[in-house]
Amino acid sequence: MTRLAPIALLAAALAVLSSGAVEAQRQAPQSRADVQLSFAPVVKRAAPAVVNVYGARVEQVQAHPFFDDPIFRRFFGDRGGQGGPQGPGRAEVARSLGSGVIVDRSGLVITNNHVIQNMTEVRVAFADRREFEVDIVLRDPRTDLAVLKLKNPPADLAVLDIGESDALEVGDIVLAIGNPFGVGQTVTQGIVSALARTQVGVADYQSFVQTDAAINPGNSGGALVDMAGRLVGVNTAIFSRSGGSHGIGFAIPTALVRLVVESAKSGSQTVQRPWFGGRLQAVTADVAESLRLARPTGALVVSVVPNSPAAKAGMRAGDLITAVDGQTVEDPDGFGYRFGVKPIGGMASIAVTRNGRNLVVPVALEPAPPGGQDAVTLAGPSPFAGARVATLAPGMADELRVSHRTDGVVIMAVEPNSAAGQVGLQPGDVVLSVNGRDIKSPADLREATAQRARLWRFQIDRGGQIINSMMGG
Known part of the structure; x- marks a missing residue:
């Protein structure tokens, strides 16, 4: 028993000291600084460089078939633009809303490509409600990033420094700044939940920063900033079944942002990337x-x-x-x-x-060899009208996500409201045959679709899956 006594005394002493330490920790705050935790200094530094992005385009909407009926038109008229039924080719304005970040003194603004996709007019609004017209300098669907440029940047332009996303660690505090639901500039706070997230499905280059800072529709293109007020990501997507924030948001890391911004600064309209092959x-x-x-x-x-x-x-x-x-x-x-x-x-x-x-x-680190020199846009009475096609080249295969093939005729682009778009043809589709004829070149496809046919049968390769289609002429 005597040997245990010193141990017992030591334990008791430690307990007393521990209790005192706990009491010391629980004592009342002695100053305002002891109780005040605020991200206001970070927000004041970063928020002025975050803008709202508004896009618009005028598109032709197909009229209802009833407008082809003369009796229907006799009763209801063709009163386009007066609030009543409208005739063929009536115009509607499609709009988009998102956020952006000013990243250069020259007035460059980074945002998500999907915010301005197919938009012909884009404006940005500052937090102080000033609005500016912008030019679309660069679109990069593969990263889902785009660069805008203010036409007349003000002298007091705020710029957000681009930080190092590779320096982030899980658990770091971050702020998301944007314009959710169009309510106005909003700041939310969270932590870095995970790094290098893949399989998100919104861009080719997938290594997203995951955060639980609330991100909602309208936040796309906005800033994810660290506690030094530096940009570490561009908010781009949420995981949600309801359309609102569930605490799982994704941001494009600034390593990619920097690549796209530098391409825009160099005057290029495309982003040059190294090709692995x-x-x-x-x-x-x-x-x-x-x-x-x-x-x-x-x-x-x-x-x-x-x-x-x-x-x-x-x-x-x-x-x-x-x-x-x-x-x-x-x-x-x-x-x-x-x-x-x-x-x-x-x-x-x-x-x-x-x-x-x-x-x-x-x-x-070399760019892929250029392709598309033989590209043609198809016309005529076929389902391929409005599709721009070319012989598949290595660089195009990488750009159009068809790296599983090394040859063929690939669809590079599809014009809006064209026959090709209406039948569901997509960039990256590789045309294999039309009405039983093998397609080896753009000239083959143009010849095979030059004349009207009562029935169109064609075969395409989409992402390695062979699709057979049939439709009336």
């Missing part, structure tokens, strides 16, 4: 077991395009990519992001596991 697949549990990996991670090279940067670097089918310039790659989307944000020129160090050996392969 290899088809990748995710590592499943079965693949990981066959490769004797501790866990399923990395991007597995399935095939390599001849004469591509990957081929020139000696990459092979079966190589497992695990990192780009020392940054870990978890899946093909992660590789696409890490490799895609690199500037053109120089080399990227690709960490590879090959036959159980770890290698570092230098890959040149």
Whole structure:
């Protein structure tokens, strides 16, 4: 018993000290600073650089078939523009609403591409209600980003510094600033919930910052800022079944934002990205077991395009990519992001596991070879009228997300309200045959669709899925 006494006394002393410490922690605040926690200084720095973005376009709406009936028109008339029934080709104004961030003294504004998609007129409004006309400088659907430029930027233009999204850690406090539901500029607070989120489905380059800061419709294109008042992401999507915030929002990291902004500053209307030239697949549990990996991670090279940067670097089918310039790659989307944000020129160090050996392969950061020189826009009485098509080239395959093919005739664009758009043809569709005729070139497709047909039968490849369609002429 005597040996236990000192231990008991020590425990009692610790308990007393602990109790005193707790009491000390619970004591009343001694000053206003002890109880005041405010993000106001951060908001004052960042909010003036966040703007509301308004888009509009005039579109022709197809009239009701009853307007072709002379009796109907006799009774109701053709009173377009007077509030009554309107005739064929009546015009309506489509509008969009979102947010944007001023990122350069010259008046450059970054926003989401889907906010201004198909819009012909765009304006921005500052937090103090001043409005400015803008030009659309660059659209980049692959990142869902776009750059606008104020036509007459004011002298007191506020600019938000672009921070380093790669420096974020899960648990960091962040603020979301935007214009949800059009109610006016709003600030919400949360933390970084996760990093490098993929499979979100709103852009090609997927490595999103996830946050529980409330993000709602209208916040798209707005700022996600850190506690230093720097831009660390552009809010772009929410996970919601109701359309409102459920605490799962996604922002495009500033590593991608910086790439798009720098392209706009250089005067380019497109974003030049390095081309890898290899088809990748995710590592499943079965693949990981066959490769004797501790866990399923990395991007597995399935095939390599001849004469591509990957081929020139000696990459092979079966190589497992695990990192780009020392940054870990978890899946093909992660590789696409890490490799895609690199500037053109120089080399990227690709960490590879090959036959159980770890290698570092230098890959040149080169743009894809240009394509589309033989592009034509189809006309005539066919379902393809209004589609712009070209021979598939490596760069186009990457841009149009058809990297599973190396040849064919691909649809590059579809004109609004065209026959091609009405039948559901999409950019990236590869046309294989029309009315039993194999299509090998744009000239083949133009010839096959030049004459009216009683029945159209055509076959396309959409994302690796073969679709057979049939419709009357």
